[in-house]
Amino acid sequence: MLSISNLGITFTQYDQGLRRKQLTVITDLDLTIQAGEVVAVMGASGSGKSLLAHALLGILPDNAQLSGTMEFQGEPLTPKRCEALRGKAIALIPQSVGYLDPLMTVGRQVQRVGQLNGLSSGAARTLANRTFARYDLPPTTRQRYPFQLSGGMARRVLVSTAVLTQAQLVIADEPTPGLHPDVVTETLNHLRELAREGRGVMLITHDIEAALQVADRVAVFYAGTTVEIAAAEDFARGNLRHPYTQALWRSLPQNDFVPVPGNQPSPENLPVGCLYRDRCAWVTSECEQARPELRFVRQGWVRCIHAER
Amino acid sequence: MLKGEGLWFRYGARLPWVVRDRTLSVLPGEVVGLMAPSGYGKTTLGKLLAGYLMPTRGRVTLNKQLLPSRGYCPVQLVFQNPELSVNPRWRIARILREGHPPQRHYLDALGIYPGLMTRYPHELSGGELQRVAIARVLNRNTRYLIADEMTAMLDANTQALIWKVVLEFACQHHVGVMAISHDRPLLTRICQGHTIKLLIDSIPASLAKA
Numbered sequence: 339m340l341s342i343s344n345l346g347i348t349f350t351q352y353d354q355g356l357r358r359k360q361l362t363v364i365t366d367l368d369l370t371i372q373a374g375e376v377v378a379v380m381g382a383s384g385s386g387k388s389l390l391a392h393a394l395l396g397i398l399p400d401n402a403q404l405s406g407t408m409e410f411q412g413e414p415l416t417p418k419r420c421e422a423l424r425g426k427a428i429a430l431i432p433q434s435v436g437y438l439d440p441l442m443t444v445g446r447q448v449q450r451v452g453q454l455n456g457l458s459s460g461a462a463r464t465l466a467n468r469t470f471a472r473y474d475l476p477p478t479t480r481q482r483y484p485f486q487l488s489g490g491m492a493r494r495v496l497v498s499t500a501v502l503t504q505a506q507l508v509i510a511d512e513p514t515p516g517l518h519p520d521v522v523t524e525t526l527n528h529l530r531e532l533a534r535e536g537r538g539v540m541l542i543t544h545d546i547e548a549a550l551q552v553a554d555r556v557a558v559f560y561a562g563t564t565v566e567i568a569a570a571e572d573f574a575r576g577n578l579r580h581p582y583t584q585a586l587w588r589s590l591p592q593n594d595f596v597p598v599p600g601n602q603p604s605p606e607n608l609p610v611g612c613l614y615r616d617r618c619a620w621v622t623s624e625c626e627q628a629r630p631e632l633r634f635v636r637q638g639w640v641r642c643i644h645a646e647r
Numbered sequence: 648m649l650k651g652e653g654l655w656f657r658y659g660a661r662l663p664w665v666v667r668d669r670t671l672s673v674l675p676g677e678v679v680g681l682m683a684p685s686g687y688g689k690t691t692l693g694k695l696l697a698g699y700l701m702p703t704r705g706r707v708t709l710n711k712q713l714l715p716s717r718g719y720c721p722v723q724l725v726f727q728n729p730e731l732s733v734n735p736r737w738r739i740a741r742i743l744r745e746g747h748p749p750q751r752h753y754l755d756a757l758g759i760y761p762g763l764m765t766r767y768p769h770e771l772s773g774g775e776l777q778r779v780a781i782a783r784v785l786n787r788n789t790r791y792l793i794a795d796e797m798t799a800m801l802d803a804n805t806q807a808l809i810w811k812v813v814l815e816f817a818c819q820h821h822v823g824v825m826a827i828s829h830d831r832p833l834l835t836r837i838c839q840g841h842t843i844k845l846l847i848d849s850i851p852a853s854l855a856k857a
């Protein structure tokens with residue numbers, strides 16, 4: 339349904355002296371999502387996962403240029419098409435109620451989503467009511483304002499906004515941090531249900547455990563590049579291919595809790611060759627020659643020339 | 648010892664209680680994990696212990712004295728979102744210079760590289776800014792640290808890095824730490840080797856040392 343290959347995003351910036359500067363923040367990003375599938379997009383902040391969402395929603399700033407290809411349902415996704423599909427065929431479940439209109443009751447907001455998707459106001463209201471019932475939101479929720487919602491209720495209202503669309507692709511942006519484990523599980527189950535209805539779900543997260551609880555596949559981003567696409571089972575099975583993914587897994591508190599030293603390189607000085615080479619324990623001189631290509635290794639994708647070891 | 652005794656809090660006389668009758672304490676060098684369901688008032692409790700809010704009833708004491716009302720508070724609070732704790736108009740170097748500048752080796756350990764110094768908060772990633780917020784409190788005047796979902800927004804690697812530095816600092820300077828989180832594996836891990844106190848649903852549950 340969604341297929342992204344070699345996506346690049348470059349910003350044109352002007353310095354103090356009005357000198358033009360090109361800043362490439364995403365290089366060689368790859369991702370596919372099938373209907374009925376939950377794919378987690380995982381990475382540190384600054385790895386490019388939010389920018390990808392912005393690109394898909396057509397909300398990148400004007401000074402951004404795209405390269406590579408993005409296809410949605412077999413047709414190229416141009417920024418114009420993204421804009422036209424936003425909130426309809428491609429919907430976002432925002433990170434917090436901060437994205438809702440603070441001055442409008444949540445009932446009206448959810449209903450409005452239905453209307454924007456072509457329903458009459460009566461039909462939209464009925465569907466909104468049914469959706470609130472489906473998520474165990476009491477009828478009084480409709481009259482509440484966003485700030486009056488508890489954490490768990492807020493999550494359910496935000497999921498409702500996506501359900502009212504006919505979206506084939508739902509993007510959930512960091513839905514879990516700081517939530518009680520029960521609410522996390524509930525939220526993730528809602529995403530799974532959306533996939534069961536035949537939608538594709540992209541879960542943007544930095545939380546490995548949340549990702550593994552619900553995702554079929556996990557795409558790991560690093561410094562604007564896809565370094566690995568693995569099946570969710572590959573983590574516990576020890577079938578990870580990229581040293582960065584392995585390090586992330588080991589750094590969990592229930593595993594070794596040991597960080598890899600160093601930083602993700604900033605877009606201003608990306609190294610030549612592999613973007614992970616200054617932190618990699620396997621590095622050889624070949625790693626400095628060129629960016630590794632994405633390769634198929636042990637049933638998954640990896641961008642590392644030594645992934646077979 | 649940092650102690651909160653019989654703490655009650657509400658935002659106004661007619662508003663519901665956010666914190667009801669909580670008593671808890673942290674010893675120097677101790678790491679206490681607090682995990683509790685929504686509605687327990689964990690975040691408010693953290694703010695009371697750090698002197699951000701005054702309890703409606705009860706009191707917070709540090710070595711039997713009330714917290715100082717001016718100057719650098721020996722009890723420092725680090726939140727989930729660093730944006731709220733730094734001045735958006737200052738460059739990072741100035742943010743770090745304010746108060747008690749952190750020692751060089753903490754900056755290095757936290758991966759705060761020189762290139763960050765001339766930037767403004769909005770030019771940093773969430774993970775970078777949180778490391779700056781933490782570096783600011785790693786100085787000798789901090790005696791207790793309240794970490795409220797301090798690493799909930801960060802990836803596993805950055806989380807492990809930050810806790811490594813913070814726990815080393817706490818151990819070296821005998822600083823007491825209270826970690827508030829929903830992440831049980833995290834709390835179990837950071838409380839390891841210290842006095843282990845995992846408060847769940849207000850019932851203290853001691854865990855065997857791993």
Ligand code: SF4
Nearest residue numbers: 612615618625642643
């Ligand atoms: S290509 Fe080389 S430096 Fe990059 S991840 Fe693989 S081994 Fe490490």
